[in-house]
Amino acid sequence: MDWETHARRLADEVVRSESRWHGPLATTPRHVFVPRWWRSGEQGWELRDGAADTDAWMASAYADRTLVTRVGALHADDAEPGAVMVPGGYPTSSSTLPGLVVAMHRHAMVTSDARVLVTTGSGYGTALMCHRLGDDQVTSVDVDPHLVGTARDRLASIGLRPHLAAADITGPLPGEYDRIISTVSVRPVPTSWLEALRPGGRLVTTIAGTGLILTADKTADGGAAGRIQPDPAGFMRARHGVDYGPPANEVWAVAECGDGEEVTTCRYPLLYPTDAWDVMSMLALAVPDIEYRCQENDDSRTVWLLHADGSWARATATEFLASPTVHQGGPRRLWRELERIRNRLNRMGTLPIYGARATITPDGVLTLSRGGWTATV
Structure with a gap:
């Protein structure tokens, strides 16, 4: 060979x-x-x-x-x-x-x-x-x-x-x-x-x-x-046993088709966050441990954001540039967090995470900063 x-x-x-x-x-x-x-x-x-x-x-x-x-x-x-x-x-x-x-x-x-x-x-x-x-x-x-x-x-x-x-x-x-x-x-x-x-x-x-x-x-x-660093990368999470914890199936049972407590129209075209490293990373810093799902049919695309605390969002668009309809439920409005990040990107033309300075205290608290932006992990 x-x-x-x-x-x-x-x-x-x-x-x-x-x-x-x-x-x-x-x-x-x-x-x-x-x-x-x-x-x-x-x-x-x-x-x-x-x-x-x-x-x-x-x-x-x-x-x-x-x-x-x-x-x-x-x-x-x-x-x-x-x-x-x-x-x-x-x-x-x-x-x-x-x-x-x-x-x-x-x-x-x-x-x-x-x-x-x-x-x-x-x-x-x-x-x-x-x-x-x-x-x-x-x-x-x-x-x-x-x-x-x-x-x-x-x-x-x-x-x-x-x-x-x-x-x-x-x-x-x-x-x-x-x-x-x-x-x-x-x-x-x-x-x-x-x-x-x-x-x-x-x-x-x-x-x-x-x-x-x-x-x-x-x-x-x-x-x-x-x-x-300026280049992105994604790796599996460190696990502590044979497998990861169960997916957010209980939240999924509600989010898959439920109306939720809030129904809005998104101002931007539908985005699957994992397709945009910078947006996904900013969202994960703000709300860690979101699970993403996506489904495409002939004439529509649906994106779900799920969280173990019971928060969820479902956005569906029937055309590429159409404004998606967003259903949200649970204690937090996950799509609103996503839109806040996209508003910043639209206003500034960039997001501050790549190239950000990082400091880690001896007890493991990580702070990222760039310009006037900071995030603590």
Whole structure:
């Protein structure tokens, strides 16, 4: 199997040849870490088995895209051949697209003598860091002992033996580090990271529910200071068990067709917030943990915003530029929050989040600021 040709092509696509990450990309066999994966299809999550179609395996493994390896509690490795999972399950682990893994590593400004903590997942990102620094300088953690064990075996099969541990990334960490790079999103920034960072060390992560990459360097008071990077990224939330909590189905039962307490007409064309990173991120800072759903028919599109506190909004438009009709219920008016952000964008021409300064207190309180705007996480 000529995987090397595919890996070199991937490296050429992701970075320039003189990049220090070109070698790791070109020499790491990603297919070893993703022998099976889930692909979203019309019937739900469909299992893909690399050994059954090696051409498709090479094309998928060495494409710059994310491959979902676990949905709910079921890892692709453990699924029955030909398995299809019904729609609605949430991905709980993946092999992140290589370009984004490298981008997070670059934001960390890794030095040749740095000791680095990364998150495990499939183990591919860990392998890249090992090729960049050497095994002994890399620690990799995941909340799922099965994933850690599988990654350990696959890393060893290509001659890599970093330090691996089953640990909740938001809890105590097994050592001290110059860099902490989390490819799962968190909110708030765990205080254990600040404790585990050496003086001047850097953390790189994303804020849960947003598209915001946060980089921050440890300060003398035990906190950290940095900024929101200009490029967006989205990662799965850090989970603390086998699966995430249940979706907002009780709210959905009301929101799907209910009239609600308020019916209005929106002044802007219908927006699905996840299609606009900056708008979604601003909304998530104001109201964390919104669940989004969308449905399209031949002549209409409907967007739902759902929250576990019972708040919901449903907006439907029959044409692309038509003003949608909005139904809202529960203790908060979620669509009103969304419109407030769109009003600011319309008035200012931009939103303040990308490039915002970030300060983290020793007890983990994150404050973002730019101009006269501030937000506390």
